[in-house]
Amino acid sequence: MMNGMTRAFWTGLLMVTLMWIGSAALWIHGVPPEVLLTNLTPIESTLLEQRVKLDLRIQNPNDFDLHITGVDVRVDVNGKKLARGLSRQDVTVPSLGEATLSLVASTSMLDVLRQVMILGQQPDISYKVTGTLHLGNSGLSRLPFESSGTLVEKGRISGTPVPPTPH
Numbered sequence: 684m685m686n687g688m689t690r691a692f693w694t695g696l697l698m699v700t701l702m703w704i705g706s707a708a709l710w711i712h713g714v715p716p717e718v719l720l721t722n723l724t725p726i727e728s729t730l731l732e733q734r735v736k737l738d739l740r741i742q743n744p745n746d747f748d749l750h751i752t753g754v755d756v757r758v759d760v761n762g763k764k765l766a767r768g769l770s771r772q773d774v775t776v777p778s779l780g781e782a783t784l785s786l787v788a789s790t791s792m793l794d795v796l797r798q799v800m801i802l803g804q805q806p807d808i809s810y811k812v813t814g815t816l817h818l819g820n821s822g823l824s825r826l827p828f829e830s831s832g833t834l835v836e837k838g839r840i841s842g843t844p845v846p847p848t849p850h
Contacts, residue, residue: 716749716776717742718828720758720812723766726787733795735766739784741816743776749818750775754784756814760798760834761807766790773819808834 722738737756743749753771757764768788776782811831818826 713747714744715826715828716744716816717830718756718812718814718816719830720810721783723758728792731792733766733790733792735788735790737766737768737786737788739786739812740781741774741776741784742781743778746778748775748778749816751784751816752819753817754786754814755817756786756788756812758788759811759813761801761809762811763794763797763801764790765794765798765810771817810834 719740719742720737721740722736724736724738725733726736727734737758739754739756741749741751751772751774753769755767755769757767759765766788767790768786770784770786772784772786774782774784809831810833811829813829814827816826816828818824
């Protein structure tokens, strides 16, 4: 026979377990947000370090809000690390909506020089943004993300019209 203290313990444990399962079920039916790099602006530099401002657009395709409490992001260009940034800031991305988040990232001047040297040798300039969103409103505390694209293709800026080919 259970005494009152034991019953309260097991009831509390059951409630915590059900809440955890409910949070996990939320993510089973959810879709990861898309995180896009919308701008990269140099802000200051020293002999050994370059600081840049990264602007991220976070798109939430779910029918529930995402409460972001921080972000850890890395930007690669042509497969090589360019910059990494961390930020602890609260941003709520509304359901079926988007929000922007800006943070400062750092890179070494050696990485910048390496990128400049590689750019002259590469026909395409590709980028990849990877990282983790830290969440405050679910049982899942970290949500990884990745997006990539091409900035320049074969000597022209992406998105520019291709001239018609003569017949």
